[in-house]
Amino acid sequence: MEERSLAEKILRELQYNFQEFTINGFISFIGKKRGRQIIATPWNMPPTVFGAWMSDGEEPKEYIFYRDNAQIIHQVHIQLHELSHFLLGHQTLQIDRKMIADVLEGKATLPFSELLRLRSPAHSDLETQAETLAALIQQEVIHRSNLEQLTTDLSSEEKLANFLRTMGLS
């Protein structure tokens, strides 16, 4: 219950219009709100790691890495989960410009092994918090999109849609 109250508080403070939700739009909104540039990138993650969030120690940037071979629905979820860690102010690994340059040149790999495995027992409270916030975000998105889908119900056939309007049935 504590996790849910915390998640609800964070979501209230965001004041985001979930009717306009897209994952990229949401990430960009959070970045602006928190004064950080958030870069979400698909990545070839090591086994058993779905996603990771790392912070830039020199510039106001946050990096979110997620599995490049996962289904889109899963990728969106992983991004929301990692974004939730950031929103909750959890601690994460700091990386610097040199490391990023080395990774891009292929001289180094990202230090995923230093991150604790996703939902590991040692960090289960933090993971539960992040998962609860991600679930709450999803609940809001689904609630809004569902209503929208059911209220914009005119036919996909234009002539029929015009007919419904004319008949006052829409």
Place this chain on the structure above:
Amino acid sequence: MNLPIGLSLCIVAWTLTLVRFKAIQWKDIRKDNGIALHVWLTMVFFSTTSIFLIKKFGDFFDAYTFNNLDRLFTYCSILASMTFGAIASINAVSKPPERGAARRLQYSLTFVIIALVAIYILFIARIPNINYLVPRSLPEAGFMLITFSFGAYLCFTVGRVYLAFLPLETSPIMRTRTRLIILTAFIACAYFVVKIATVGGHYWPFLASQALIDLSSILLVVSALSFFSALLGNNMYVRVTMISRNIHSWGAFKELRYLTGQLLRLCPDVIMPISNPSFWRFVLNPEYYLYRTIISILDGNAILDDLLSEGALCGELPLWEGDTLRDVVMMTHTLQCVHPSEDFWEIVSEYQWASRQLMQNKFPSNV
């Protein structure tokens, strides 16, 4: 038709016709190729028919005009109603547009009405009021056969046009409305087929049975109610669509729970326990619960793939042994057969299939 049913049908028909008359945006009537006008004419003629379906009114009308004139009016008005409905359907949803077909229906209606009026003047007006449902003479049989055959053809045409349109419709509410129109068309078609059978009762008495006559009355009332339900406003459809979708989703959720339960058993550290909502809690937000279930399945699926991949557990102790290992292999094999999709409902359906497969294969093996 007896007085209470006839009167109720008549009141419903005229109320809806007048409500729609008020709701129609007459200034935009040309924008839809006259479809709305045709539908409204359908309602007007149907409502007119409903007056003559009240037997007491029909008798009263005939007493002050000509013998059996109510029957001529009933037949002509119901056929006019259905023809306008069929034309509206063709104009609205047929692909490619069948303008020739709409015109052919108009000509056919004119021809049928002329034939009915001719038979009426020459024969039907000269016989006493027809207070029976099975014809007693050849002109009566012809009079009824022409009407019912054309009626059945019109209903079949409407049903066929909307059946072809249904797969193209993407709006969930319009799909519900379309299904109802198809149902109405085929129930009405069945009504006319039964009526044609009772006409045959003139030659083969077994076709004049009371059971067939009762069946035709039931089909008439059901098709009339279903027809007017198809013309209700969207708010009603939103509710009906939501209820039917939620019930369907509940079935899917229950099926998927088996799969998530087994994944939770095999990968307890990875799968977040899923809440177990009651039906009423579930129907408040079914997509959310289904979505969370799918996410758990995807988590479990991915972690099993990872752990079973070559070299993933190099140097570590095996996680599963014996029966549990066999379950993991069976689970992984089943999940690998799932076709990837980007459509949420297809993903749900694929994992439902996987869940069913596991249940059928008496999974888990140690139970």
